[in-house]
Amino acid sequence: MFGTSGVRGPVGEDVTADLALDVGRALATDGAETVVVGRDARDSGRMLVRALLAGLTECGADAIDVGVEATPTVARAVAREGADAGVVVTASHNPAPDNGIKLWTASGRAFGEERNDRIAEIVKTAAFEFAGHDGIGTVETRDAVAGGDARRAHERALRETVPLPDDLSVVVDLGNGVGRVTADALHATGCDVETLNAQRDGRFPGRPSEPTAGNCETACAVVEATDADLGVVHDGDADRMMAIDERGRFLSGDALLALFARREAEPGDSVAVPVDTSLLVADALAEIGAEVTYTPVGDAYVAAEAAKPGVAFGGEPSGAWIWPERTPCPDGPLAACVLTALVGAEGSLAALVDDLPDYPIRRDSVRTDAKSAVADRVGAIAADEYDDVSTLDGVRVETDAGWFLVRASGTEPLVRITAEARDEDDADALFETARDLVERADDEI
Structure with a gap:
């Protein structure tokens, strides 16, 4: 449900009022008593914020709606208001048809995987804790005229x-x-x-x-x-x-x-x-x-x-x-x-x-329907053939000349290849090595 930058996708498909409602419910169910909410300039944000506020208050949380503001403005407001969490309805740099939801901790840091997974599980199982008639939360709207608090x-x-x-x-x-x-x-x-x-x-x-x-x-x-x-x-x-x-x-x-x-x-x-x-x-x-x-x-x-x-x-x-x-x-x-x-x-x-050096870098992608399996296989091959291999995110191989990285795309059926060195010939050689590894792995898969 949550990617590296929250939930994002086309409005009416991946991102809906139902989703926003459930995320609000889940945040309150997870213990957030006061939540700062803001959004970017997309018109779909009006609908999504209303649904989110309904979910928060339905499960007993109070909301502070700061209106249409920058994501860092909203994130900073979480700590300043002494809130338990923050929500920004935004798709950041994505195109206009998209929107999304990003969650922030009490300190103004983005939710990590563990907390995102917890919210996603509450949404998936509909394990919401609804408030009684006398426990419904409130919504306080900050004055957004002439700049807003x-x-x-x-x-x-x-x-x-x-x-x-x-x-x-x-x-x-x-x-x-x-x-x-x-x-x-x-x-x-x-x-x-x-x-x-x-x-x-x-x-x-x-x-x-x-x-x-x-x-x-x-x-x-x-x-x-x-x-x-x-x-x-x-x-x-x-x-x-x-x-x-x-x-x-x-x-x-x-x-x-x-x-x-x-x-x-x-x-x-x-x-x-x-x-x-x-x-x-x-x-x-x-x-x-x-x-x-x-x-x-x-x-x-x-x-x-x-x-x-x-x-x-x-x-x-x-x-x-x-x-x-x-x-x-x-x-x-x-x-x-x-x-x-x-x-x-x-x-x-x-x-x-x-004053900075300019290093040659090469990037390309290989299309495959088995992107994760291919990336995993590249990791196994690289571990046998190279001394300095990291699988922190994809497969990054360091050499004396430079490095190359093989990663499965998070959104498309592609394996992405990046190679960089301090001179052109080494960059080309590292890139071809990485491409050969991907093609070998794809053939084996």
């Missing part, structure tokens, strides 16, 4: 914890989503802010919600044409942040991860990253005596690892960034402010990126 608190926290400059020009592409808090925080400190796609619209008419290079060409052009110091772009719920340098170049997630990691880590620290992260990050940290610690792909896994002692930062190249001492959730507005502060201190984002 949750958004104002988030903006204030950004300005109080990040030393923002007052003389930079920043383009902020909100992607028709709910990340306005970024523009508000930067503007309040004196930055010259130009917004793109700032009108909230869950159909995402300005550009597709996912902040990729192909989807953000207009923002890149605006940054270059206006001589802005940098650009930041969000997805639909603003848990992700990607960036554009002053030359109008859309930066890779690995480059941003290396910049953030090197900024936050000290000698002896580690940084939590998923298994598909570039060598670039490990090499950048090695220069300062720090190291990476790998997690399965998914921001919930990165957040859980980042909460451990000695882990200074966590991030995913897809755009999720976690500062564990500030907030345990991926916070796109916080990332935007930290990056702006970094540019203010260093002077040029392009120069910072140009």
Whole structure:
């Protein structure tokens, strides 16, 4: 029921009012007495939130509805309100026909597998504990006019914890989503802010919600044409942040991860990253005596690892960034402010990126109806043929030249192959080796 980022899928198929109702019932049945609820800008969220609130209150929980806000804004509100849990109705960067439900702990961290499984089991067995007529929960609606309590608190926290400059020009592409808090925080400190796609619209008419290079060409052009110091772009719920340098170049997630990691880590620290992260990050940290610690792909896994002692930062190249001492959730507005502060201190984002090495990486997929079995078989073969093999999430093989990763897709009948090295020939060789392993395993299966 729950993937690495909650429940997601097409509305009316995978995601329905019945599902939202049952998740609300299950949360209350599982012991949540007060729950913070929010949603992104998708119209289907209205219906889903109503159903969710009905389920929560039907089983005796009180709800605090903070309205249409960024996912990190809602997650931060859980701890601030002293609530037991939080729910965001969002499909994040997925296309407009989708929606979803993501659950948050009392500290504002995404539910882990164990707690998600517990909620899923209550839903599956319909083991709901309904309240009597005198135990029905209440719904308190926070004033969302002119910013809302949750958004104002988030903006204030950004300005109080990040030393923002007052003389930079920043383009902020909100992607028709709910990340306005970024523009508000930067503007309040004196930055010259130009917004793109700032009108909230869950159909995402300005550009597709996912902040990729192909989807953000207009923002890149605006940054270059206006001589802005940098650009930041969000997805639909603003848990992700990607960036554009002053030359109008859309930066890779690995480059941003290396910049953030090197900024936050000290000698002896580690940084939590998923298994598909570039060598670039490990090499950048090695220069300062720090190291990476790998997690399965998914921001919930990165957040859980980042909460451990000695882990200074966590991030995913897809755009999720976690500062564990500030907030345990991926916070796109916080990332935007930290990056702006970094540019203010260093002077040029392009120069910072140009100082990083550029390693060749190869990616492709093999279609198969036995993806999990094939990936498992690759793991068995690799264990016999290589010394350094990790099966934390898929099969990652480290060699002196680089690494390759074989993973079963979570959503399609595909086995995904990634290979990276420090030079082109080694990257090609590692990729062909990985492809041969997948084809051998597929033949055997």
